[in-house]
Amino acid sequence: MSEPIITFDSVCKSFDIAGGDSLQVLDDISFSVGDGEFVAVLGPSGSGKSTLLNILSGLQNPTSGLLDAPSPDEIGFVFQRARLLPWRTVEQNLAITRAARAEGRRNPFQRDIADYLAAAGLSDYGGFYPAALSGGMQQRVSIARALATEPAMLLMDEPFSALDEMTARKQRAFLRDLWLKRRSTIVFVTHNVMEAISLATSVIVLSARPGRVLDHIAVDAEHPRSLTDPAVEAVYERVMGLLGVGERDRAAL
């Protein structure tokens, strides 16, 4: 692995809840991510995936354990919903976020906003308001907006799970091609097994709450990937085994 830019060392997280009780959400999380890696964090709902990203971005503190990661102003974040400003054009949405980030930066931005719009296939849409774009395009704007701040790492929390399956497939291919070109460091949270395996250089599998790392599996397969590739199939079998999905329960594929 290249030089790690993220290291979790025995991170635990509990929340204080009603009645003086505490809810443990993450248990003894240790892993590292190398510069330029695309890591998927895969786990069932409630396993603490969003909490893990919140800790990684400095939004929340671990209850115990150590963490080494880029500082909050070097991070780009993409959420399940695009969260664009509806009264601003696409280009203005990127510009406002960039301006907010420009202050604390040591180096000026390397590329123009137009480059990020072009990379997202949105060159013709800079002057459009978000409401005029499809859900998939809005999500691409939110990815372009995050990348335009030239972050040291990009955190993505189920960015395609609110899209219909055909749109989600196109957006996954778009993100894959973008990563192949740019090799940005990405931490991508999902509960979708095939999404994780089709995109990531490695997959961290979390247990049900409290989330523990069941395994961190490298996916050594060329893009574009296919389930018929034995390397991909081996990861798929391993993940399904870890998540307790038996062969008879996989019929939906």
Ligand SMILES: Nc1ncnc2c1ncn2[C@@H]1O[C@H](COP(=O)(O)OP(=O)(O)O)[C@@H](O)[C@H]1O
């Ligand atoms: N601020 C909070 N206070 C109390 N409980 C929380 C808080 N944030 C998350 N939780 C609980 O922690 C668990 C994990 O949440 P989350 O990280 O959102 O899981 P995931 O993203 O994997 O679905 C859930 O049971 C959730 O209700």
Ligand SMILES: [Mg+2]
């Ligand atoms: Mg979540």
